[in-house]
Amino acid sequence: MRRTxxxxxxxxxRVGRGLKVVVVVGVAGVGKSTVLSHAREVLEGSGYVVExxxxxxxMLRYVVERGICRSRDEIRGLPLSEQRRIQxxxxxxxxxxxxxxxxxxxxxxxxVFVDTHAVIKxxxxxxxxxxxxxxKELMPDTIVVVEADPQSVVGRQSRDxxxxxxxxxxxxxxxxxxxxxxxxxxxxxxxxxxxxxxxxNEEGKxxxxxxxxxxxxxxx
Amino acid sequence: MRRTxxxxxxxxxRVGRGLKVVVVVGVAGVGKSTVLSHAREVLEGSGYVVExxxxxxxMLRYVVERGICRSRDEIRGLPLSEQRRIQxxxxxxxxxxxxxxxxxxxxxxxxVFVDTHAVIKxxxxxxxxxxxxxxKELMPDTIVVVEADPQSVVGRQSRDxxxxxxxxxxxxxxxxxxxxxxxxxxxxxxxxxxxxxxxxNEEGKxxxxxxxxxxxxxxx
Amino acid sequence: MRRTxxxxxxxxxRVGRGLKVVVVVGVAGVGKSTVLSHAREVLEGSGYVVExxxxxxxMLRYVVERGICRSRDEIRGLPLSEQRRIQxxxxxxxxxxxxxxxxxxxxxxxxVFVDTHAVIKxxxxxxxxxxxxxxKELMPDTIVVVEADPQSVVGRQSRDxxxxxxxxxxxxxxxxxxxxxxxxxxxxxxxxxxxxxxxxNEEGKxxxxxxxxxxxxxxx
Numbered sequence: 001m002r003r004t005x006x007x008x009x010x011x012x013x014r015v016g017r018g019l020k021v022v023v024v025v026g027v028a029g030v031g032k033s034t035v036l037s038h039a040r041e042v043l044e045g046s047g048y049v050v051e052x053x054x055x056x057x058x059m060l061r062y063v064v065e066r067g068i069c070r071s072r073d074e075i076r077g078l079p080l081s082e083q084r085r086i087q088x089x090x091x092x093x094x095x096x097x098x099x100x101x102x103x104x105x106x107x108x109x110x111x112v113f114v115d116t117h118a119v120i121k122x123x124x125x126x127x128x129x130x131x132x133x134x135x136k137e138l139m140p141d142t143i144v145v146v147e148a149d150p151q152s153v154v155g156r157q158s159r160d161x162x163x164x165x166x167x168x169x170x171x172x173x174x175x176x177x178x179x180x181x182x183x184x185x186x187x188x189x190x191x192x193x194x195x196x197x198x199x200x201n202e203e204g205k206x207x208x209x210x211x212x213x214x215x216x217x218x219x220x
Numbered sequence: 221m222r223r224t225x226x227x228x229x230x231x232x233x234r235v236g237r238g239l240k241v242v243v244v245v246g247v248a249g250v251g252k253s254t255v256l257s258h259a260r261e262v263l264e265g266s267g268y269v270v271e272x273x274x275x276x277x278x279m280l281r282y283v284v285e286r287g288i289c290r291s292r293d294e295i296r297g298l299p300l301s302e303q304r305r306i307q308x309x310x311x312x313x314x315x316x317x318x319x320x321x322x323x324x325x326x327x328x329x330x331x332v333f334v335d336t337h338a339v340i341k342x343x344x345x346x347x348x349x350x351x352x353x354x355x356k357e358l359m360p361d362t363i364v365v366v367e368a369d370p371q372s373v374v375g376r377q378s379r380d381x382x383x384x385x386x387x388x389x390x391x392x393x394x395x396x397x398x399x400x401x402x403x404x405x406x407x408x409x410x411x412x413x414x415x416x417x418x419x420x421n422e423e424g425k426x427x428x429x430x431x432x433x434x435x436x437x438x439x440x
Numbered sequence: 441m442r443r444t445x446x447x448x449x450x451x452x453x454r455v456g457r458g459l460k461v462v463v464v465v466g467v468a469g470v471g472k473s474t475v476l477s478h479a480r481e482v483l484e485g486s487g488y489v490v491e492x493x494x495x496x497x498x499m500l501r502y503v504v505e506r507g508i509c510r511s512r513d514e515i516r517g518l519p520l521s522e523q524r525r526i527q528x529x530x531x532x533x534x535x536x537x538x539x540x541x542x543x544x545x546x547x548x549x550x551x552v553f554v555d556t557h558a559v560i561k562x563x564x565x566x567x568x569x570x571x572x573x574x575x576k577e578l579m580p581d582t583i584v585v586v587e588a589d590p591q592s593v594v595g596r597q598s599r600d601x602x603x604x605x606x607x608x609x610x611x612x613x614x615x616x617x618x619x620x621x622x623x624x625x626x627x628x629x630x631x632x633x634x635x636x637x638x639x640x641n642e643e644g645k646x647x648x649x650x651x652x653x654x655x656x657x658x659x660x
Contacts, residue, residue, distance in 0.1 A: 080361055080440050084413045123439045124362055125417030128410050141520055142564055180416070183403055183623055187410035190568050190627035193524045196620070197565030219563045220520050300581055300660050304633045343659045344582055345637030348630050400636070403623055407630035 019102055019110045020220050021138060023130065023194075025118040025185060026146035027177050029157035031201045031209075035146055036113055038210020043217065049108045051101065055116035055129070058090045080124055084131075091137035098138075111217055114138055118145070118184040119177060126180050130188035141220045142195045143185045144213060150174040152203045239322055239330045240440050241358060243350065243414075245338040245405060246366035247397050249377035251421045251429075255366055256333055258430020263437065269328045271321065275336035275349070278310045300344055304351075311357035318358075331437055334358055338365070338404040339397060346400050350408035361440045362415045363405045364433060370394040372423045459542055459550045460660050461578060463570065463634075465558040465625060466586035467617050469597035471641045471649075475586055476553055478650020483657065489548045491541065495556035495569070498530045520564055527569075531577035538578075551657055554578055558585070558624040559617060566620050570628035581660045582635045583625045584653060590614040592643045 026032045040050045056072065063069040063086060068078075075083065094114065101110050117129040130143070150171045182196075189196045197216055201209040246252040260270045276292065283289040283306060288298075295303065314334065321330050337349040350363070370391045402416075409416045417436055421429040466472040480490045496512065503509040503526060508518075515523065534554065541550050557569040570583070590611045622636075629636045637656055641649040 080415060087413070122415060124436050125364075125415035127415040128406075128413060130410070131413035132411050133413060144565075180402075180406065182620075183406040184410060186568075186620065186623040187407045187627040187630075190407075190570070190624060190631070191410070191572050193527070193568060193571035193573060195520060195562060195565035195567040216564050300635060307633070342635060344656050345584075345635035347635040348626075348633060350630070351633035352631050353633060400622075400626065403626040404630060407627045410627075411630070 019098070019112070020217060021098060021112045021114065021140045022142055022144060022217055022220075023114045023116060023135075023138060023140040024144045024146065025116060025129065025181060026201075027153055027174060027181060029153045029160070030146050030148045031156065031206055032115065032146045034206040035199065035201050035209045035213060036115060038207050039213040039217070040113070040210075042211055042214035043111055046214070046218065047109065049105045049110045050113065051110065052113040052115055053094060053097070055090065055094070055114060058094060059086055062086060062090050062093070076122065080122070080127065083127075087129075087131075088133045091134040095137040095139075114140065118143070118181045118188070121177065126177075126184070128184050128188070130184065132188075132191055135188040135191050135194075139192055140194045142197050142216070143189050144197045144199055144216075145181060145185050146199050146201050146209070147178060148201045149203070150178065239318070239332070240437060241318060241332045241334065241360045242362055242364060242437055242440075243334045243336060243355075243358060243360040244364045244366065245336060245349065245401060246421075247373055247394060247401060249373045249380070249394075250366050250368045251376065251426055252335065252366045254426040255419065255421050255429045255433060256335060258427050259433040259437070260333070260430075262431055262434035263331055266434070266438065267329065269325045269330045270333065271330065272333040272335055273314060273317070275310065275314070275334060278314060279306055282306060282310050282313070296342065300342070300347065303347075307349075307351075308353045311354040315357040315359075334360065338363070338401045338408070341397065346397075346404075348404050348408070350404065352408075352411055355408040355411055355414075359412055360414045362417050362436070363409050364417045364419055364436075365401060365405050366419050366421050366429070367398060368421045369423070370398065459538070459552070460657060461538060461552045461554065461580045462582055462584060462657055462660075463554045463556060463575075463578060463580040464584045464586065465556060465569065465621060466641075467593055467614060467621060469593045469600070469614075470586050470588045471596065471646055472555065472586045474646040475639065475641050475649045475653060476555060478647050479653040479657070480553070480650075482651055482654035483551055486654070486658065487549065489545045489550045490553065491550065492553040492555055493534060493537070495530065495534070495554060498534060499526055502526060502530050502533070516562065520562070520567065523567075524571075527571075528573045531574040535577040535579075554580065558583070558621045558628070561617065566617075566624075568624050568628070570624065572628075572631055575628040575631055575634075579632055580634045582637050582656070583629050584637045584639055584656075585621060585625050586639050586641050586649070587618060588641045589643070590618065 024032060024036060036052060040052065043050050059075060060072055063075060068086075069075050075086070078086075098112055101112065120127040120129050130138075153174045154171055185196050188194075197213075199209050199213050199216075244252060244256060256272060260272065263270050279295060280289075280292055283295060288306075289295050295306070298306075318332055321332065340347045340349050350358075373394045374391055402418075405416050408414075417433075419429050419433050419436075464472060464476060476492060480492065483490050499515060500509075500512055503515060508526075509515050515526070518526075538552055541552065560567045560569050570578075593614050594611055622638075625636050628634075637653075639649050639653050639656075
């Protein structure tokens with residue numbers, strides 16, 4: 001019996017096994033989806049099952065199925081109290097879905113990416129995407145903040161104006177939103193003991209960022 | 221039946237109706253009261269009932285009525301644990317008062333401004349004005365952070381030294397306090413799912429800031 | 441009966457009496473231990489009983505006694521979920537210990553320093569040292585953030601590389617970690633209504649910083 005080695009790696013070491021919930025946030029135009037798809041590829045190559053859940057999609061489906069709204073723009077037009085109620089109900093649905101995954105993939109190491117926002121810029125200010133009643137349902141192991149140079153974020157937004165509708169047209173505002181994203185992520189992480197990981201997505205290096213994120217998740 | 225229009229504006233749309241709780245914070249000398257009185261004027265002009273509750277006034281009345289202290293300065297001299305206890309009891313009183321408003325103004329759209337501080341600078345550091353046990357009583361829809369150029373804040377403080385007692389005499393300290401105000405506001409907002417709204421009060425433009433705040437509240 | 445004086449100092453004034461819990465955080469290399477030992481000296485000179493509890497030591501003892509790990513490095517190798525579980529159990533042990541102190545030192549004014557981290561830099565990001573389940577056990581009166589010039593922090597780390605293992609080798613990273621420490625401290629303080637105190641430890645002035653900290657604690 002190699003007792004020494006046993007002790008060195010600790011008796012409970014099961015790094016990266018089981019079900020990991022990874023919340024991924026970042027300002028619009030930071031390249032979150034691209035980084036996520038690269039990370040997914042690496043993880044699947046290493047035998048992980050990866051599911052990506054988009055919070056906005058779940059919210060949209062929720063309101064459409066109930067005939068409340070028909071589009072994301074309509075959701076944004078709802079009073080904050082109503083958006084909050086839907087946000088909270090969707091968090092519970094996501095939790096149920098996450099809880100069903102071990103039975104769906106028995107024996108597998110499962111990574112759930114929850115693609116969402118730490119901050120939703122509304123007409124009434126910066127609204128938290130991970131308030132207590134959401135983050136305590138999701139119970140993430142880590143909150144990944146994808147960041148990039150503010151200048152390149154503005155560039156990506158203007159190149160894809162149909163998608164981003166020029167939300168953050170100047171570098172100063174992008175920088176401010178990025179600071180709020182960090183603060184909101186920290187506040188949410190503190191409620192559940194999750195780590196906050198900053199993943200840099202440098203111009204033209206999304207693959208590298210994806211690999212970095214995948215390696216980080218393997219060590220969770 | 222104009223079904224199309226019905227759907228476009230969403231079936232539950234009641235933006236700005238009912239009772240809205242708006243917590244307003246900002247560093248001393250930022251011009252919070254002036255902005256608030258302008259916003260109040262605009263809202264009342266649009267048919268809203270507006271009540272402004274000053275947290276400090278409620279705390280003072282609480283301690284004076286019970287013979288605990290006679291002035292704000294005396295409250296500041298209390299041990300932190302005792303200030304915390306009073307702060308918490310006052311939060312409950314404010315909640316009771318807010319709960320009584322719909323019956324007081326039946327059928328009206330009511331806006332409650334809670335004029336308070338996100339950060340109270342004490343001899344023992346930056347003390348949160350909206351800790352969990354306060355913010356969960358108030359349950360604000362939004363936390364409004366009134367900001368201004370740090371240099372102009374210092375100017376206003378020095379012009380009205382009797383009121384501000386030179387608390388933040390230099391620009392660096394004002395800037396630091398302003399950063400802490402953002403952080404504390406974000407932490408509190410995360411606990412209740414409130415938005416954080418930054419309202420800029422530029423020198424000589426308090427009326428504009430007030431209008432901006434009023435419009436923001438109409439969309440809550 | 442000097443009623444006036446009685447009122448001026450408030451009827452419940454017991455500043456600095458009883459049991460005070462002071463959580464102390466700061467980036468590695470900031471000189472936290474030195475500042476703490478100076479503050480301890482001043483407080484003991486003024487008749488206080490001071491106990492310093494090191495969170496890391498408690499965690500190490502916990503895992504060693506149960507045969508889970510043998511060293512701090514091994515703890516770092518545990519999966520985050522397991523570290524979190526141990527972190528939470530240790531918080532409860534610390535609380536029990538703190539609760540036993542009034543009986544141990546009857547009639548004394550006791551200050552408990554909890555020497556810990558607001559942010560633990562791990563391979564999976566910045567992990568909160570004071571998440572909700574920890575800070576609500578400790579219930580600190582204040583969270584003291586010891587800060588220094590980032591350049592001098594890097595200098596101290598490189599002079600004592602065996603201890604700090606070059607964790608933060610450049611000024612930019614130290615500055616970033618220091619910002620996260622402030623954010624995490626604010627988020628934790630908001631959960632319990634503790635103040636956040638920044639104590640500057642300038643190069644060669646640890647004694648002064650210790651005195652400053654001691655005076656601050658006397659006013660708690």
